[in-house]
Amino acid sequence: MRTILAAAGILVIAALPLVAPWLQFVLTLAVAKGFAALGVAVLLRAGLISIGHAMFFAASAYGVTFLARLGVNDFAVLLAVSVLAAAAVGAIVGSFLVRYRAIFFAMLNLAVSMVFYALCAKLYGVTGGTDGMPVPIPTIFGISLGEAAFKQVLFYVSLMLIVIVGAAVHRYLDSPLGHALSAVHTNEIRLEYLGIPVWAVLLIAYVISAALAGLGGAIAGFAIGRVVPDFAFWTASGHLVLVAVLGGIGGVPGAFIGAFFLELLHSAAVTVTDAWNLVVGAALIIVIMFLPRGFYGFFEREKASAL
Amino acid sequence: MKRIGLSAVALTIGLAAAWPAAAQEKPDALGLGIFTFTSGPAAAYGMPGKNAADLMIEQINAKGGIGGVPVSATYVDEAQGAQGVIAEYRRLAADAKNQVMVAALSSANCLALAPIAEQLEIPTVGWNCDTHQLLTDGKSKYVFRPNGNTVPEFIAYAIYLLDRKPDVKTVAIINPDYAFGHDAATIFKAALKALKPDVEVVAELYPKLGSPNYQTEISRLTTAHPDVVFSNLWGGDLENFVRQASPRGLFRSSQVILALGETVLQRVDLPEGVIVGVLGDGWWMSPDAKANPETAAFVAAYKARFGEYPVFPSIKMANTLIYVKAAYQAAMQKNGGKWPTRAEIAEAMKASKVATLTGTTETRADNDGLVDQIVGVTVKSPDHPFPVIGQMVRYKGDKLMPQAGQDPIGWISTLTPEFAKSLPKPGSYK
Numbered sequence: 001m002r003t004i005l006a007a008a009g010i011l012v013i014a015a016l017p018l019v020a021p022w023l024q025f026v027l028t029l030a031v032a033k034g035f036a037a038l039g040v041a042v043l044l045r046a047g048l049i050s051i052g053h054a055m056f057f058a059a060s061a062y063g064v065t066f067l068a069r070l071g072v073n074d075f076a077v078l079l080a081v082s083v084l085a086a087a088a089v090g091a092i093v094g095s096f097l098v099r100y101r102a103i104f105f106a107m108l109n110l111a112v113s114m115v116f117y118a119l120c121a122k123l124y125g126v127t128g129g130t131d132g133m134p135v136p137i138p139t140i141f142g143i144s145l146g147e148a149a150f151k152q153v154l155f156y157v158s159l160m161l162i163v164i165v166g167a168a169v170h171r172y173l174d175s176p177l178g179h180a181l182s183a184v185h186t187n188e189i190r191l192e193y194l195g196i197p198v199w200a201v202l203l204i205a206y207v208i209s210a211a212l213a214g215l216g217g218a219i220a221g222f223a224i225g226r227v228v229p230d231f232a233f234w235t236a237s238g239h240l241v242l243v244a245v246l247g248g249i250g251g252v253p254g255a256f257i258g259a260f261f262l263e264l265l266h267s268a269a270v271t272v273t274d275a276w277n278l279v280v281g282a283a284l285i286i287v288i289m290f291l292p293r294g295f296y297g298f299f300e301r302e303k304a305s306a307l
Numbered sequence: 308m309k310r311i312g313l314s315a316v317a318l319t320i321g322l323a324a325a326w327p328a329a330a331q332e333k334p335d336a337l338g339l340g341i342f343t344f345t346s347g348p349a350a351a352y353g354m355p356g357k358n359a360a361d362l363m364i365e366q367i368n369a370k371g372g373i374g375g376v377p378v379s380a381t382y383v384d385e386a387q388g389a390q391g392v393i394a395e396y397r398r399l400a401a402d403a404k405n406q407v408m409v410a411a412l413s414s415a416n417c418l419a420l421a422p423i424a425e426q427l428e429i430p431t432v433g434w435n436c437d438t439h440q441l442l443t444d445g446k447s448k449y450v451f452r453p454n455g456n457t458v459p460e461f462i463a464y465a466i467y468l469l470d471r472k473p474d475v476k477t478v479a480i481i482n483p484d485y486a487f488g489h490d491a492a493t494i495f496k497a498a499l500k501a502l503k504p505d506v507e508v509v510a511e512l513y514p515k516l517g518s519p520n521y522q523t524e525i526s527r528l529t530t531a532h533p534d535v536v537f538s539n540l541w542g543g544d545l546e547n548f549v550r551q552a553s554p555r556g557l558f559r560s561s562q563v564i565l566a567l568g569e570t571v572l573q574r575v576d577l578p579e580g581v582i583v584g585v586l587g588d589g590w591w592m593s594p595d596a597k598a599n600p601e602t603a604a605f606v607a608a609y610k611a612r613f614g615e616y617p618v619f620p621s622i623k624m625a626n627t628l629i630y631v632k633a634a635y636q637a638a639m640q641k642n643g644g645k646w647p648t649r650a651e652i653a654e655a656m657k658a659s660k661v662a663t664l665t666g667t668t669e670t671r672a673d674n675d676g677l678v679d680q681i682v683g684v685t686v687k688s689p690d691h692p693f694p695v696i697g698q699m700v701r702y703k704g705d706k707l708m709p710q711a712g713q714d715p716i717g718w719i720s721t722l723t724p725e726f727a728k729s730l731p732k733p734g735s736y737k
Contacts, residue, residue, distance in 0.1 A: 022397040029390055121485070130485035131415050131438060134422070147426040220390070226419040230388055266387070267394055274345045274384055 002299055006253055013260065014159055017152075024155050025223060026267050027260070031158040032220035034259035037243035038169060039212030042205055044249045045173070047185035048101065051237045052109030053213045055093075055116045058232035060086040060214030061221030062120065065133040075138040075153075079218050086214020087207050094206030098199060110234055120229035132228035135221045151223065158219050165215065166252045172208065173252070181205055213240070246287055248294025257295045333646045336379045337372065338405035339364075339631070340396065342420075343412045343434075343624075347386035348517045351542035352570065352620050353412050356435065357382060358613050359621035360409070362605070363628045373635045374646070381405070385412055389419040396420055400427045406649050407432065407631050409624075414438035414486060417450075424449045430634070430653040434627035435620060437586065438490060439715045445673040449649075451656045453630040453668040453676035454623055458715045459707030460586045461491045461539075463680035464564050465498035466707075466727050467582060467700060468535060471684070472562055477509045479533035479561070481524055481548070483540055484513035491539040491566065494719065501722040509533050514544075521548045525555050532560065539566040549575045568685070570618040573693045577685050583696060584682040588666040589622030592695055593681055594737060595666055602664040626663035633661040669704065673711035677704035681736065701736040 017024035036057050043050050063082035072078055097108050120127045127133065137150050145153065172178050180201045183191050191198055221227050230236065239262075247258025262280070269279035291297050341360050344353030360380060368377045383395040392411065399405045400423075408424070408431040411417050417436035424431035425448060433441065433452040437460060441452060468475065478499065482488030492511060499506045510531045512524045525548075528536055536557065540548050545567060557563065558578045565571075568583030569590065577583075588595070596602045605625060609617045617625075638647035638655035647655070660669045669677040679701050686697030709718035 020398075020401065022394070022401040025397045026394045029394070124486075124489050128486075129489060131418055131440065134418070147422065224390060224393060224419065225422050226389060226415075228389055228415055228419075263394075266391065267398070270384060270387060270391060270395060271398070274382070276384065276387070277346065 002253075005299065009253075009257075010159055010162065014156065017155065023267075024151065026263050028151070028155045028158060028223040029220060030259040030263035031155075031162060031256070032216040032223065033240065033243055033263065034162070034247075034256035035165070035216035035219065036213040036240050037216075037247065037255035037259055038166075038252060039209035039216070040240045041244040041247075041249040041255050042169070042173070042181070042209040042212070044244060045178075045185065046181040046202060046205060048098075048202070049106045049241060050109040050209070051106050051234060051241060052111075052113030053209070053240050054232045054234070054236035055109075055113035056086040056090055056210040056213035057217035057220065057236065057240070058116065058120065058227070058229070059089045060217035061135070061227040061231055062127065062133070063214075064218050064221045065135050065227050068136050068138070069133075073136070073138050074142070075140045075222075078138055079215075082218045083211050083214045086217065087211040090207045090210020090214075091203070094203050094210065098202035098206050110237065113232055113237055114234055117229055117232040117234070120232055127229070130229055132226050135225050135227060138222075154219065154222050161215070161219075162256060165212070166256075169208075169212070170252045177201060177204060242284065246284065246294055248291075248296025250293060250296045251299070253299070254294055254296035261295065333374065333376050334404055335376075336404065337376045337635075338399070338402065339378060339380045339628075340383060340399040340405050340408040340410065341380045341434075342383045342385055342392060342396075342408070342410035342416065344386050345382060345384045348543055349386065349412070352435075353385065355570075355618050355621040356412065356624040359609065359617060359624040360628060362609055362612060363625045366605070366608070367628070367632060373632050374639050374644075376646075383410075385416055389416060392416050393419060393423060396423060397427070400429050406430070406647075407634075407652060409434050409627055409631065411436055412620075414441070417441055417452075421447065421450045428653075429649055430656060432627055432631060432656075434624050438486060439494075442673050442675045443712070443715075445712050447674045449653050451630075451653075451670060451674045451676070453627060453661065453663075453670060453678070455587050455668075455676050455678040455680075455704065456708075457487075457490050458494055458709060458719070459678075459680055459702070459704060460584075461494040461566065462498045462707050462719065462722075463584065463682050463702050464537065464566055464582065465495055465502060466702070466730060467584075467682040467733060468562070468564060469499075469502055469727060470700075470733050471582070471698075472534065475503070475506060475534045475562070477507050477531075477533040478535045478537060479510040479512070479528050479531050480508065481510075481512040481514065481521075481528065481536065481538045481540065483516045483544060485516055488513055488539060492537075493716065495537055497716050497719040498722065501720050502724055502727050514540075516544065518544065519547060521551050524548075525552050525557060528552075528557060529555060529560065534562060535564065536561045537564045537566070541567040541570060546571050546575050549577060553578065567619075569696065570620065572685070572695070573615055573618075577694055579685050579687060579694065581685045582682065583685055584680065585619035585622075586680075587619065587623065588663075588679040588681050588701065589619040589626065590665065590681050590696060590699075591617050591622060593665060593699065593701070595701075596664060599664060605664060622665055626665065626668065629663050630656070630659075630661050630668060634659065671711060675708070675711070677708060679704050680707060683733070683736075698734045699736040700731050700733050702730055706730065 060082040063085040243258040247254035269276035343356045344350045364378045412435045414436040417433045431450050437456045439456045439458050480492050564582040569585045591606050634655040638651045683696035683699035685694040688695040709715050
């Protein structure tokens with residue numbers, strides 16, 4: 001039932017740009033943020049809130065531009081290498097951050113990400129400062145496409161990635177490693193006594209979540225065509241947490257539902273009023289008040305009744 | 308019978324004449340996407356632009372619109388950041404009614420939108436963004452900037468300063484910590500180095516954009532005791548800085564240059580003798596502006612509606628809309644009165660020379676605009692409760708611009724003191 005719903009959802013999203021072509025950009029961006037929010041959601045399973053995941057998002061987007069500057073011009077290579085770069089940054093940062101819990105974990109993530117933000121904004125000669133750097137249009141397996149065609153390919157590739165990466169993350173969360181995350185949340189000491197190294201469990205989760213944020217960042221970089229330090233700003237990190245909570249952390253689709261909802265709501269609100277922040281904020285309050293388990297809560301309940 | 312036959316012939320001819328005109332239907336409204344900051348701290352700069360756009364569009368429509376078609380604007384808030392701005396740009400572009408985008412205020416947003424403008428083939432007119440990186444490749448077909456760029460804007464201050472204070476030895480810089488502040492510092496320093504190599508930069512401070520407190524920076528500036536303090540702070544930042552620096556005597560101990568000082572003349576009490584300018588020619592009280600009845604009417608209407616005189620961002624916006632209107636008129640003249648396509652409008656913008664409220668803007672081969680630069684110092688005015696700009700100079704736009712495609716900083720280093728001597732002197736523009 002839920003698989004059918006998810007498939008239908010993706011088909012609807014795939015068809016939307018045929019009706020309104022400008023939505024393609026909004027939806028690509030939503031997919032990108034969905035991946036990053038999924039990364040945040042993975043850590044939320046273990047009760048760890050990261051207010052710094054925009055760093056990995058930005059690291060990967062900057063990675064794309066640096067690689068492009070070095071002459072790498074293939075979409076798949078750029079995507080893969082920049083995701084690996086984000087994962088590598090995640091491994092380094094994670095190796096000491098996963099020793100912390102609760103507010104300390106959140107704040108240290110925030111701190112590290114803001115150092116990264118400051119570097120992006122200040123290293124004017126390297127990163128272009130606040131004006132950022134352009135992301136060129138890459139070739140796809142040697143075929144060079146026009147900008148419009150590339151953006152279309154990017155959109156459908158990222159939708160495919162939702163299915164592939166989404167399934168992989170689902171498997172991961174359902175594996176012993178994934179279940180260990182919730183166990184960390186409930187009783188960490190018992191886990192250690194069972195012989196499961198909490199540090200390793202969390203580090204693996206951290207690296208996976210950094211890679212997911214990196215995947216989102218690379219997609220966003222390609223879609224926007226320019227990388228600016230604002231990608232790494234703490235409000236962007238907060239936005240990702242919001243998307244994850246809004247969508248619900250019960251399952252993989254939650255992050256994407258949250259991202260699509262928030263991006264479309266934003267797009268609708270800005271067309272109505274200058275006080276678009278107010279509309280977005282009010283909608284969030286309503287969702288949080290009445291759907292404490294996020295949008296994904298709907299589908300979870302359905303599962304329970306089907307059993 | 309004969310009469311009927313005649314009228315039948317007349318009707319046929321009339322119909323035949325009317326038929327093609329009906330085929331190139333004019334739309335019921337001409338849509339413009341106008342991008343500016345309408346929320347957040349940058350709205351201090353963006354709202355005067357929006358106000359001017361409102362007023363200008365009203366005035367254009369009162370005179371029958373552009374080619375008989377009323378203008379309707381959709382405003383986009385740049386405070387959403389590049390992602391939201393791009394999404395809105397694409398949405399507006401999808402509607403064929405929206406033929407021209409007036410975008411944007413922020414240089415980062417202009418840089419982000421430029422490739423999309425080229426891809427979607429929509430004439431996009433930068434009304435304020437002035438980074439010299441925007442049009443450097445010279446390949447832009449659809450991105451225009453009648454507003455000019457950072458290079459002439461900040462060289463003008465160096466030249467004016469050396470005319471007014473030829474014996475300057477030490478300079479300190481306090482600019483906002485983002486690309487605009489760093490670019491301005493680079494250009495100003497390069498110009499000083501070329502024109503008077505012995506000038507020493509004793510402090511370079513880059514406070515965060517939106518800082519409420521400048522006490523530390525002011526302490527640094529007063530202890531460094533430079534002959535000159537240069538700043539391109541703007542908006543609320545500039546107001547805060549002036550309010551905090553005034554009582555601490557910074558304006559007495561150093562010659563201060565506030566590159567965007569004109570925007571706060573009506574809001575804070577600037578002492579006399581501060582070098583200020585308008586990053587272009589958009590000073591509503593300049594001799595050229597005063598001589599233009601259209602400008603006087605615009606200023607009076609602006610003051611009546613918004614309770615303040617326009618500041619240069621307002622004039623930049625108004626001039627940009629005049630530029631867009633002129634492009635429509637030129638395009639329609641060229642194609643015989645038909646309603647122009649987006650491509651025809653862009654074509655009409657190329658190499659155009661448009662009379663604005665405060666001067667002219669000339670679009671050169673790389674689509675960058677040549678506008679004059681007005682610089683002066685604050686002086687008391689018998690007519691207004693706030694200081695105005697006196698001792699003005701008006702540098703010709705083409706004099707201070709590198710050739711299209713030339714590296715701007717490299718070009719600045721080729722300037723000589725003799726070149727500066729050949730330019731008009733402070734006080735010559737009256």
